[in-house]
Amino acid sequence: MGSEKKPEKFVVSIGPQHPALKEPGHFEFGVEGEIVTSATARLGFVHRGMEKGTESRTWVQNLYLMERVCGICSHVHAMAYAQGVEKLAHVEVPPRARAIRELIAELERIHSHLLWLGVAAHEGGFDTLFMLSWRDRETVMDLLESITGNRVNYSANVLGGVKIDIDEAKISAIHKGMDFLEERTRHYMKVVTEDETFLGRTRNIGSMSLDLALRLGAVGPTARASGVTYDVRVDSPYAAYADFPIKVVTDTAGDLEARFVVRIKELYESFRVIRELIDHMPASELTTRIPRRMPEGEVVSRVEAPRGELFYYLKSNGSDMPERIKVRTPSLCNWGSVLSTAVGHKLADMPMILAGIDPCFSCNDRMVLVNQDNNLSTWSWEDLRQYGIEYYK
Amino acid sequence: MTIGSMLGDIVNSFIKKPVTEKYPFVRSETPEDFRGKVVFDAETCTGCGLCVKDCPSKALELFTVDKANKKFVMLYRVDRCTYCAQCEVSCRSKSISLSDDQWELAATSLKPFEVYYGREEDVKYVLDQAAQTAAGASEETEKE
Numbered sequence: 001m002g003s004e005k006k007p008e009k010f011v012v013s014i015g016p017q018h019p020a021l022k023e024p025g026h027f028e029f030g031v032e033g034e035i036v037t038s039a040t041a042r043l044g045f046v047h048r049g050m051e052k053g054t055e056s057r058t059w060v061q062n063l064y065l066m067e068r069v070c071g072i073c074s075h076v077h078a079m080a081y082a083q084g085v086e087k088l089a090h091v092e093v094p095p096r097a098r099a100i101r102e103l104i105a106e107l108e109r110i111h112s113h114l115l116w117l118g119v120a121a122h123e124g125g126f127d128t129l130f131m132l133s134w135r136d137r138e139t140v141m142d143l144l145e146s147i148t149g150n151r152v153n154y155s156a157n158v159l160g161g162v163k164i165d166i167d168e169a170k171i172s173a174i175h176k177g178m179d180f181l182e183e184r185t186r187h188y189m190k191v192v193t194e195d196e197t198f199l200g201r202t203r204n205i206g207s208m209s210l211d212l213a214l215r216l217g218a219v220g221p222t223a224r225a226s227g228v229t230y231d232v233r234v235d236s237p238y239a240a241y242a243d244f245p246i247k248v249v250t251d252t253a254g255d256l257e258a259r260f261v262v263r264i265k266e267l268y269e270s271f272r273v274i275r276e277l278i279d280h281m282p283a284s285e286l287t288t289r290i291p292r293r294m295p296e297g298e299v300v301s302r303v304e305a306p307r308g309e310l311f312y313y314l315k316s317n318g319s320d321m322p323e324r325i326k327v328r329t330p331s332l333c334n335w336g337s338v339l340s341t342a343v344g345h346k347l348a349d350m351p352m353i354l355a356g357i358d359p360c361f362s363c364n365d366r367m368v369l370v371n372q373d374n375n376l377s378t379w380s381w382e383d384l385r386q387y388g389i390e391y392y393k
Numbered sequence: 394m395t396i397g398s399m400l401g402d403i404v405n406s407f408i409k410k411p412v413t414e415k416y417p418f419v420r421s422e423t424p425e426d427f428r429g430k431v432v433f434d435a436e437t438c439t440g441c442g443l444c445v446k447d448c449p450s451k452a453l454e455l456f457t458v459d460k461a462n463k464k465f466v467m468l469y470r471v472d473r474c475t476y477c478a479q480c481e482v483s484c485r486s487k488s489i490s491l492s493d494d495q496w497e498l499a500a501t502s503l504k505p506f507e508v509y510y511g512r513e514e515d516v517k518y519v520l521d522q523a524a525q526t527a528a529g530a531s532e533e534t535e536k537e
Contacts, residue, residue, distance in 0.1 A: 060447045146425075
């Protein structure tokens with residue numbers, strides 16, 4: 001009877017405010033029944049104009065602005081920025097300061113990976129793992145507070161070194177904390193690789209082949225779970241990673257389970273390198289003198305954030321304020337992997353696949369102005385502010 | 394393959410004390426290096442102004458009462474401070490430190506967020522000056 005009707009495509013739109021994650025993002029999943037056939041993401045709900053903001057602050061003030069790009073990995077942002085500025089000024093940071101930078105970075109990785117473990121478990125409906133991993137994460141948060149003076153924005157860096165030193169009391173506290181966390185982490189490894197109900201949510205879900213990971217430019221543990229052997233800490237050592245190296249952790253499966261395994265194995269590596277660092281902490285000054293006006297020039301600074309490669313580009317015109325700072329955070333590189341691996345899975349798996357890259361939304365929002373009539377123009381801070389007010393009206 | 398691999402943890406949690414802290418009934422100890430409220434010592438200040446220049450959140454303001462006799466007054470805006478301790482690092486005379494026990498800084502009015510540090514008579518002088526300037530400014534606007 002009559003011509004056959006093509007089944008209409010149904011689009012499930014989620015966000016910007018949605019129950020899966022605490023940060024805003026808009027997703028549209030085309031579905032056929034329960035199976036996702038297409039996925040798109042729209043970002044940009046938490047753009048804060050920080051890159052522009054750096055241009056009206058001094059080099060010293062910007063250290064604290066850049067530290068606030070991300071709340072979870074605040075130290076690596078400050079470290080990437082400080083290393084870039086030190087490269088601009090041709091200043092060598094003392095070895096003890098470099099070792100302390102690495103120590104804080106690895107402690108931060110533990111806190112970030114444990115946070116992710118909890119969030120990812122929560123998305124999979126495993127709230128016991130969520131609550132207990134966050135309870136144990138308090139151990140490393142308390143350690144960071146006792147070493148640096150704050151739980152989140154540690155402010156351990158200054159341009160030319162670090163502010164804080166570690167003594168015997170702190171060293172023994174770190175040893176105790178690492179022993180407890182290592183025991184707990186080994187237990188969690190057993191849980192995520194053996195618990196049948198949880199494996200149903202992670203094994204063979206969101207699989208990404210090595211080829212696809214390379215093609216999409218994935219970074220960090222997401223890429224390493226697909227077999228990409230790339231880690232800035234090894235391939236281009238910074239801070240004290242040349243003296244206290246880590247081993248790259250990879251997996252070949254490429255699915256969500258592999259991402260759990262890689263991140264937990266990275267925790268083991270962090271525990272090991274932290275113990276080595278505090279046992280063989282080099283003795284030296286903590287800071288070195290650095291000029292207030294940076295010589296003219298441009299540099300690139302890269303570090304391995306908990307989510308992957310973090311990239312900073314700094315340009316100086318010889319004044320006490322930067323001319324341009326460009327930040328590329330790892331979350332942005334991994335969006336492609338979410339959208340391409342989502343296809344073919346059930347709609348219910350989407351929160352897990354999304355959480356699998358450990359996304360940080362406010363880190364990756366940038367503004368791009370497409371100039372169609374070839375008129376070069378520069379936007380001032382005030383223009384940007386007005387545009388924001390109008391946009392959100 | 395197992396099922397209920399965290400049952401042991403759940404059973405253990407039943408017999409353990411809750412891990413949540415009972416704040417505000419029990420105030421937990423802060424570590425020695427905790428970064429709380431900024432404390433300024435006007436006696437040792439040399440008035441170089443580096444702290445004001447480096448503060449990323451414009452929380453500090455330094456008034457020079459008498460430069461020759463090194464009389465300075467610091468206005469510290471608690472609500473602007475991000476507790477980064479850059480002022481402490483920048484200070485060459487070690488006049489600034491961050492308190493480890495003053496961290497309950499919430500208030501219901503703006504007044505407690507303006508803290509003046511310095512000798513009593515100097516602070517009074519600065520406040521009088523500010524009041525005079527404010528009065529002068531309001532007179533001028535009335536005339537207009």
